[in-house]
Amino acid sequence: MADEAADAPVGKARGNAPAGAAPERRAEREQDRSRDRERDASGPDEPVLVDKTWVYHTCWTGAWLYTKLYHRLRVEGYENIPKEGGAVLASNHQSHLDILTIASSNRRHVAFVARDTLAHWKWLAFTMRGCGAILIQRNSSDRKALRAMAQHLERGDLVVIFPEGTRTQDGALGEFKGGALLAARMAKVPIVPVGTRGAIEAWPRSRPIPFPKQIAVRFGAPIDSAAPDAQARLVVAVQSMIGDGRYGSVPPTR
Numbered sequence: 224m225a226d227e228a229a230d231a232p233v234g235k236a237r238g239n240a241p242a243g244a245a246p247e248r249r250a251e252r253e254q255d256r257s258r259d260r261e262r263d264a265s266g267p268d269e270p271v272l273v274d275k276t277w278v279y280h281t282c283w284t285g286a287w288l289y290t291k292l293y294h295r296l297r298v299e300g301y302e303n304i305p306k307e308g309g310a311v312l313a314s315n316h317q318s319h320l321d322i323l324t325i326a327s328s329n330r331r332h333v334a335f336v337a338r339d340t341l342a343h344w345k346w347l348a349f350t351m352r353g354c355g356a357i358l359i360q361r362n363s364s365d366r367k368a369l370r371a372m373a374q375h376l377e378r379g380d381l382v383v384i385f386p387e388g389t390r391t392q393d394g395a396l397g398e399f400k401g402g403a404l405l406a407a408r409m410a411k412v413p414i415v416p417v418g419t420r421g422a423i424e425a426w427p428r429s430r431p432i433p434f435p436k437q438i439a440v441r442f443g444a445p446i447d448s449a450a451p452d453a454q455a456r457l458v459v460a461v462q463s464m465i466g467d468g469r470y471g472s473v474p475p476t477r
Contacts, residue, residue, distance in 0.1 A: 271355075271371065273380040275332050278353025287327040293435050294320070294425055298328045299476045300442040309376035309410055310445065313403040314417035315396055315461050316385035317468060318426040320433060321419055325383055328440045333381045336372065357382065369406060376410035383417075386457075394423040394468020399458050407448035416443035416457050418464025420473060437470050 275283070290296040304310070312333065314325060322335055332355065339358040341347050351358070357375065359368035375382050384406065386399035407414040418441045426433035443460045446453050466472030 271374045271378060272352075273332055273334070273355060273375060273378045276353050276355075278350060279332065279355070282350060282354055283326060286323040290320070290324050290327050290438065293433075294324070294421075294438045296324055296327065297437065297439040297475060298442075299439060301328065303415060303442040303444050304329065304331065304381070305413065305415075305445065307379060309379050309412040310381055311372075311376065311403050311407040311412060311414045311448070312381055312383045312417050312442075313386050313399075313414055313457055313461070314383065315419055315465055315468075316387045316390050317394060317419055318390060318422035318428075318433075320422045320426050320438065321385070322383075324419060324422065324438055324440050325417065328442075329381065331381055333383050334375050335383045336368070336385070355380075369402075369409065372406040373409045376406065376412045382406065390428055391423060391468065392428065394420075394465075396458070396462050396465065396468075399454065399461075401454065404448055404454050404457065407453075412448065413445035414448045414453065414457060415445050416460035416464065417441070418443065418461050418473075420465045420468055421470030423468045424470060439470060439473075439475060441473075441476070 304312075312325065314321065322337075326333055326335070334355045334357055335351075336357045336359055337351060339360055341351065341358075355375070357368055357371045372382050372384075384403040386401075386403045387397040388400055389397070391397055404414060419438065420441075421436055421438040424434065425436035425438055441464045443464060446456050446460070450456070464473060
């Protein structure tokens with residue numbers, strides 16, 4: 224996604240590059256541009272779905288029942304979610320359960336940003352399409368996905384992004400890429416920090432099935448995406464809400 228482009232090294236490092244590095248970088252950039260052109264020419268963008276379809280209602284109900292009954296999901300700071308208008312919800316990524324817990328924590332429609340490889344399964348592709356998910360190509364500059372995010376946000380939707388790009392191994396917060404902030408700035412909407420804790424205990428990467436452990440999702444105060452220190456504030460906010468990732472590492476709030 225654009226995360227990699229946003230975090231590319233700049234400044235003095237360019238002047239110290241090996242003699243053959245510049246042509247190689249130019250070739251790589253040209254390959255990226257060619258891939259972008261091929262994707263753009265492959266067909267029109269997917270329809271922007273910001274309403275709750277029967278598929279969304281069905282999935283949301285199932286997620287709510289499962290997370291409330293099996294994981295005793297606790298939602299904190301929901302008042303920080305804008306009641307209307309677009310916003311980016313930027314969350315840490317602990318487990319496959321994160322999509323279920325964040326979706327069921329919201330009464331508004333939310334669109335998740337997910338890897339396009341998940342659409343290889345027909346049933347999952349149908350579900351994601353029916354719920355309005357945004358598919359991206361991993362480790363590439365996907366302009367179509369950024370356009371889709373901006374369109375969702377401009378139409379007043381909530382877009383959920385996991386800036387780490389992958390699930391944590393141990394509950395610790397990984398490096399945040401710049402895609403979430405870029406999407407928020409493109410659409411001129413706030414970015415809401417989201418901290419999920421306990422999901423690493425409920426379903427770590429090493430487990431084939433989840434434990435009935437408690438999970439909490441906490442929403443922080445919205446951050447002005449236009450602020451020059453927005454990225455740093457986002458990371459600090461999420462870190463403060465998750466502690467070491469375990470449910471009991473941060474005191475619960477109302």
